Amino acid sequence: MSDIAIPVTVDDIFGTMEKRVNPDGIAGVSARYGYEITGEGGGTWTVAVDKGKVAVTRGLESVNVKSIISASDFIALNLGKLDGMTAFTTGRLRVEGDMALMLKAPRFFKKYVPPAPAGVAAEAPRAELVVLRQILSIPQRFATGPIMGKFLSALKERKILAIRCSRCGKRLLPAREVCADCVAPATDWVEVGPGGKLTMYDITYYASPDPLTGESRETPYVSAHILLDGCEGQETFWHEVNPDHIPRMHPGARVWPVWNEQRRGAITDIRHFDVVDENDTAEGVAL
Numbered sequence: 001m002s003d004i005a006i007p008v009t010v011d012d013i014f015g016t017m018e019k020r021v022n023p024d025g026i027a028g029v030s031a032r033y034g035y036e037i038t039g040e041g042g043g044t045w046t047v048a049v050d051k052g053k054v055a056v057t058r059g060l061e062s063v064n065v066k067s068i069i070s071a072s073d074f075i076a077l078n079l080g081k082l083d084g085m086t087a088f089t090t091g092r093l094r095v096e097g098d099m100a101l102m103l104k105a106p107r108f109f110k111k112y113v114p115p116a117p118a119g120v121a122a123e124a125p126r127a128e129l130v131v132l133r134q135i136l137s138i139p140q141r142f143a144t145g146p147i148m149g150k151f152l153s154a155l156k157e158r159k160i161l162a163i164r165c166s167r168c169g170k171r172l173l174p175a176r177e178v179c180a181d182c183v184a185p186a187t188d189w190v191e192v193g194p195g196g197k198l199t200m201y202d203i204t205y206y207a208s209p210d211p212l213t214g215e216s217r218e219t220p221y222v223s224a225h226i227l228l229d230g231c232e233g234q235e236t237f238w239h240e241v242n243p244d245h246i247p248r249m250h251p252g253a254r255v256w257p258v259w260n261e262q263r264r265g266a267i268t269d270i271r272h273f274d275v276v277d278e279n280d281t282a283e284g285v286a287l
C-alpha cells in the first residue's frame, strides 16, 4: 500500500486545515498565524483563528506570529515524523512574533491524514496518544569541591592528578574524596601519565540521537579505559581515543593525550588520546 502512496504536499496540508479544526483547541483564540514555507512546494499562508472558526488563505496578511520552515520539515511535522519542539530547538523551525500564541497552535487541528490513492480506503484516523511536550532548561552552577576542583584545575596545566586512598593506597581517577572500596578518605595527590596504555575500549559506530536536540554525535568514536603511567591494575582513566587511530588500536597500545589549546578545567581539556609508538615520550610526540 505504501508503495503507491500519493506524495504529501504542503498545499494539501493547508487545504485540509479548515476541515480538521479541533473546536476545543481554538476555543478563545483570536489571532492570525503566518506560515512561510521555504523550498520546493513552499509558499506563504495565513491561518486566521477567530470566534471558533478558522480561515486559511494564501499569502501573509497582518499576522501576529509567523513560522518559517522548509517544505520537507513542515510535511514531516504534520506527519508526526518530526517533533515540533525538536524542530524549534534545532533551528529548523523559526518563529517570529508572539511566541505565546504559537504555543497554542499544536492543538488547533486534528492529525493530518495523507490522501489515499484511488481505490484504496483512507487510513482511519487513530486516536492521538496523550503526550506531554516540555523542555526542561535549568541554569545551574555546580561547585566542584576541593578534590574534583584540584583535579580539574590541573588539567589546565596539562597535568593529570590522581589521589590515593588513605587505607588501601588505590589511585582514584578522576580524583574523588572517598575511596569507594574502603569508604576511607583519599588524601595523597600523585601526578600520573600523561601517557599510558589502552586496556579496554568500545568503538561506537551508531550513536543514539540526543533526546533533547535530535542530533547524533559524529561516529565512530572510541571510549577507552587507559592505564596511565604510574597507575596499576584497575586504576584506569576513562577517556576517548582519536577515531582516526582505530586501525592502530590494540590492548596494551601506547597512548598519549592531545590537549586543547584553550583549557578551562574540564575533562574535555583532553581532546582525546592518540595511539603513539611504544617509545614515544613527551618530547617525541607532536602536541
Ligand SMILES: [Zn+2]
Residues within 6 Å of the ligand: 165, 166, 167, 168, 169, 170, 179, 180, 181, 182, 183, 184
Ligand atoms: Zn581504598
